Amino acid sequence: MLTKKKRSNIVYGLLALFFSLVLFFNANGSNFQNSIATSEVHEETAQDIPVSIEYDSDEYYIQGYEDTVDVTLSGANRVQLNAEANEETRNFDVVADLSDLGEGTHDVPLEVENLSNSVDASVEPDTLTVTIEKKATRNFQxxxxxxxxxxxxxxxxxxxxxxxxxxxxxxxxxxxxxxxxxxxxxxxxxxxxxxxxxxxxxxxxxxxxxxxxxxxxxxxxxxxxxxAPDKEVNLSPTQTGDAAEGISDFDFQLSENSATITGAQHLLDEVDSLEVPVDVTDVTEPTTRDVNVEVPSQLSSDVNAVSVNITPEFENSEPEETNDNTEETGDTQTPSDADNDNAAADGNDEQNSEMNTVESSSVEEETNTTEEDQEQTAESQETQETQEEAQETQSSVDEQIDAQENEEETER
CATH class of the missing domain: 2.170.120 (RNA Polymerase Alpha Subunit; Chain A, domain 2)
Incomplete structure (x- = not known):
């Protein structure tokens, strides 16, 4: 039989074992959870990574290879993976070593160097085909x-x-x-x-x-x-747009009437003039506008725009006849008006009547002269004589008026 003391030791031993197991699992449980959490693997692809080729550049010239590759990066450490994927912070290089190869075409394995231990890499393609030749240098024109x-x-x-x-x-x-x-x-x-x-x-x-x-x-x-060949051609204004009501036509005056065009000879042979399209919409009075010159494609012109003076011509607008009769009659009536004013001031009806008679006579003579001028326009000599007679008549009237005024002053 177990003594009381032995039973106590067994109990204490079991308790010690129990607490030891509790402490063990408590201490290693967090590490186990972390190992489970960190087992996730992340991936990043770095594209167009330049390939560094190691060879004797003084003796050889290499060609025929792709100078960039894509590299797939993987790892559980997200921070380190992002650092290697970023062009500004990455440390790794892709290298092709040709040091031990001679002339000819070779397939060379690609290696990733200086990569972080926490990141893995795979290269696509993983080999490089390259041709090695003896180096040569020449000058060319x-x-x-x-x-x-x-x-x-x-x-x-x-x-x-x-x-x-x-x-x-x-x-x-x-x-x-x-x-x-x-x-x-x-x-x-x-x-x-x-x-x-x-x-x-x-x-x-x-x-x-x-x-x-x-x-x-x-x-x-x-x-x-x-x-290139060139040719001088006329600038031809052409009317575009709708004319306003009452306008029958337009007169166009261009600041330039010709231009020199340049181009292939067979194209020049087809062109005799360049059109200047003038829009007359809403033009109701003399107007000046800047208008582009239409130049055919594949040709160039030394004049690409001109200034156009646009003058509208209205319907039923005939030149008015020169009213020489009115002008001459007006000139003849001027001294008469002055005489009438003087006669009214003096109150002399008799003199006023005589002056009116003389005035009417003068006007009739001048009117007859004007009619003769219009009827005999082709006879310039007779017209000139008639005008001289009218002037003499006018002078006679002026003298009679002056004589009458002198008599009035004498009577006074």
Missing amino acids: IDTQEFEDKLQDGFELDETSVSPQEVEVTSGEETMEEISRIAIVSDIETINEDISDTFSLQAVDENGEELPASLSPQTANVQLEVS
Whole structure:
């Protein structure tokens, strides 16, 4: 039988074991939960990562490879994963080591270096196909034939200036033998005006296909001066729009009546004049407007707009006849009016009557003279004599009036 003391020791031992287990699970339970929580894996894709190639650049020239790849990153540490995915904070590089390879075409495995231990990476594609050649360097003149081929029909290239005139080309020995010329890269389809611009350069073969090569410099400044046939044509105003009521026609006066057009000869042959469309809507009085000249496509003109004076012509507007009769009669009546005023002031009815008689006689003579002038306009000499007689009659009337005034003063 167990003694009381032994039973107590067993109980104490069991209690100690129990508390030991409780403490153990309590201490390791949080770590277990953390391990479960951190088992989630995150992924990020870094695109267009440049490939760093290690080779002897003094002896070899390499070509035919893709210079960027995509890298898929994965890891449980979200912070470190984002740091590697971000271009500004990443530490890793994608490297292709060609150091132990010679001339020819090779498939080289790609490796990711300097990547954080908490992040894994996979590269797509995971190999690089590259051609290794012996390095060669030559100078080439820049070819401008492309611009001459793009001249519009009828245009001529007067002067061409390229700076620099030649470039240094570096490539493989075999590729260098295939280079035919250094071409200017341009998206210009047709040249019909002077050009001054900077263009990219590329090495091409005899078929115009681009070849792998390094150029120094990679661009050139090009200045072209071109000329073309020209022709002088008339500017022809044409009426557009609706005329206002009561207006039968319009008179157009242009600030320029001709223009010089430039372009291909076959296009010039088809043009005899340029239209100037003048809108007469709401024009009811003399108006001046600036109007664009219509120039056919692929042609240019030294006059693109003109000023047009627009004068409306109204219906039933005939020139009024010159009323010489009225003017002459008015001149004759002037001294009569002065005489009547004097006679009224003096109160002499008899003299007033005589003056009126003389005045009527003078007016009749002048009226007859005017009628004779109108009937005998073709006989200039007789008209002149009639006018002289009228003047003499007027002078006689003036003398009679002066005599009467003198007699009145004497009587007084």
